[in-house]
Amino acid sequence: MKTVKQLPLRSEIPSDLTWDLTLVFPSDADFEAAFKQAELANQKIKQIAGTLGQSASSLKTGIDQVLALYRQVDKLSAYASMKNDQDTTNSHYQAYQAQVETLIAAVNAATAFLEPEILAIAPQYLKQLEQDPLLQDYQHFLDMITINRRHILDQERESLLAAAGDVLDNSSNIFNILDNSDLKFPNVTDENGQEYQLSAGIYDTLLESPDVTVRYQAFTNFYQVYGQFKNTFAATLAGEVKKNNYLAQVHHYDSAKDQALAENYIAPQVYDTLITEVNQHLDLLHQYVALRRRVLNLPQLHMYDLYVPLVAKPDCDYTFNTAKEIVQNALAVFGTDYLSHVEEIFTGRYIDVMENQGKVSGAYSGGCYDSAPYELLNWQNNLDNVYTLAHETGHSVHSWYTRHYQPYMYGDYPIFLAEIASTTNENILTEYLLQTQTDPKVRAYVLNYYLDSFKGTVYRQTQFAQFEHYIHQSAAQGQALTADFMSDYYGKLNAHYYGPAVINDPQIAWEWTRIPHFYMDYYVYQYATGFAAASYLAKQIVTQQPQAITKYLNxxxxxxxxxxxxxxxxxxxxxxxxxxxxTAFATFAQRLNELKTLLKQ
Known part of the structure; x- marks a missing residue:
């Protein structure tokens, strides 16, 4: 009788492969004491409401007290969430997580006066206050609050909109419930005869099957379910678009895109330039998918054939220790200072390495301003996990530098910048592997990995961004966002992106129904800009352009x-x-040509 290999319990993981959270709080008792202090501080915070505009000193004191409270809560949240993530079956830390979430809500409510009160200060008087030496370091903080002043309504109307938040978010909430809970998918069988009930995760896995019949069945069965509910999904997405357009209109923006980008201080040209440049370089994507058809030896290439690997995974066993050595060697190009922080992360028990029962899936870089830059992994001995280690270490070193060189008020970074650091590390690792690996199979796999990442991030996310903007513009002009209208445009856009080498299967026109990022208000473009920027920066660094590393570290x-x-x-x-x-497309073209050459061999 076969025994089923079980994941180890948390208690069975060697301590050197777990993160050391005593560096955040030495004990649970210390956490609980800090929690009580934060509760007391929150009860007192409202005492400063109404005082911010009295003087430069009052403004500084008020901001400092609010930020000090946020800082306390951040540390509590980091400890509770990481303790919970390492074993979600532990009810003790489930309770900690719930308590912190309640505290965060209370703190947000108690400090809600901060921005409206700053905005209530007359612009000329605020400018006068900012000249005081006390506020010298606070000018950008204040500017981030006031830069969009003309788009902020009076306090009463903003309060009404805030109170309607649950109603305005209803479309997104309905989509999440329908997509995650209510859809029922049929069973499919893989190439080994194993039967699975379809889900989003199983679907992605089956699309990598070497058996075209398995891929076809997964694709058609998956989209049959979404197609049955396309009118409901059209209603939820139309509601989300109407919300975004309405909020942009009442805040005096020209479009929902302008409002979404302004909230993150991004110029609209960034979005427009991305879509223009990607459309001008679609020929490279067309070449790549045409290569895929030839390598897979398919009479026709369908949308369900775009994810099966062109090259088998190399038969290499990458242990965690081996991976650390590879990543350190690759990142040595950044210099000794950067590498010293990588070493600190790798040796200081900042990484929770192994999978165990109850541990959350995936990987992330976490912590807070007053903690180490921790990493959570679920290690498997393969090259994909080597890339994950490089990626998360990019986030962690970014956090280390930010937290050590900036005060708390500037000690984080926006999502627009976050993925650039992590993806630069991936690009640096790719370059290192291509320089050091002579095995054609390994080189081909690395090139295929890079090209698929580029396809899935730069091309696919820009396609999403183009669709998102089109439906917002259409709705603003009075067009009803019916399922047929959106499917017709999406199908044509998909054919435009992938070109004549791919059969534009009719089911792909329904892909918009299942994309949760369409409910995140002009978010997806940042994946594409981040990947392309990382590709550019990595090239500057590995080719040793003047001041490239200094600028990157800055x-x-x-x-x-x-x-x-x-x-x-x-x-x-x-x-x-x-x-x-x-520059990013030039790198894509170069690596595509190298892969073509290797596959001919």
């Missing part, structure tokens, strides 16, 4: 001390212009 140190586009400008990229994208 970007990592900047945190939130300047606007994202200004930080990237100082790092060497004008993201309102297309040069960085053209």
């Amino acid at each position: 970007y990592l140190k900047a945190g939130n001390s300047n606007y994202p586009l200004n930080i990237m400008q100082e790092a060497g990229i004008d993201m309102t212009k297309g040069e960085y994208l053209k």
Whole structure:
């Protein structure tokens, strides 16, 4: 009788493969004491409401007290969430997590006066206050609050909109429930005769099957379910678009896109340039998918054939220790200072390595301003996990520099900048592997990995962004966002992106029904800009361009001390212009040609 291998219990994981959270709080008792202190501080915080505009000193004191409370809560949240994530079956830390979530809600409510009160200060008087030496370091903090002043309504109307938040989010909530809970998928059988009930995760796995029949069945069965509910999904997405357009209109923006980008201090040209440049380089994607058809030896290439690997995974066993050595060697290009922080992360028990029962899936870099930059992994001995280690270490070193070079108010970084650091590390690792690996199978796998990542991030996410903008514009012009209208446009857009080498299967026109990012208000474009910027920066570094590393480290140190586009400008990229994208496409073309050559061999 076969025995089923079970995941180890948390208690069975060697301590050197777990993160050391005593560096955050030495004990649970210390956490509980800090929690009580934060509760007391929150009860007192309202005492400063109404005082911020009295003087420069009052404004500084008020901001400092609010930020100090946020800082306390951040530390509590980091400890509780990481303790819970390491074993979600532990009710003790489930309770900690729930308590912190309740505290966060209370703190947000108690400190809600901060921004409206600052905005209530007359602009000329606020400018006068900012000249005081006490507020010298606070000018960008205040500017981030006031820069969009003309788009902020009076307190009564903003309060009404805030109170309607649950109603306005109803479309998104309905989509999540329908997509995650109510859809029922049929069973499918893989190439080994194993039967599975379809789900989003199983679907992605089956699309990588070497058996075209398995891929076809997964694709058609999956989209049959979504197609049955396309009218309901159209109603939820139309409601989300109407909400975004309405909020943009009442806040005096020209479009929902302008409002979404302004909230993150991003110029509309960044979005427009991305879509223009990607459309001008679709020929490279067409070449890549045509290569896929030839390599897979298919008479026709369908949308369900785009995810099966072109190259088998190399038969290499990458242990965690081996992976650390590879990543350190690759990242040595950044210099000794950067590498010293990688070493600290790898040796200081900042990483929770192994999978165990109850541990959350996936990987992330976490912690807070007052903690180490921790990483959670679920290690498997393969090359994909080596890339994951490089990726999360990119986030962690970014966090280390930001937290050590910026005060708390600027000690984080926006999502627009976050993925650039992690993906730069992936690009650096790819370059290192291509320089050091002579085995053609390994080189081909690395190239295929890079090209698929580029396809899935730069091309696919830009396609999503183009669709998202089209439906917002259409709705603003009075067009009803019916399922047929959106499917017709999406199907044509998909055919435009993938070109004549791919059969534009009719089911793909329904893909918009299942994309949760369409409910996140102009979010997806950042994946594409981040990947392309990382590709550009990595090329500057590995080719040893003058000051490239210094500029890159300054970007990592900047945190939130300047606007994202200004930080990237100082790092060497004008993201309102297309040069960085053209450089990324040139790298894609070079690696595509190398893969073609290797596969001929």
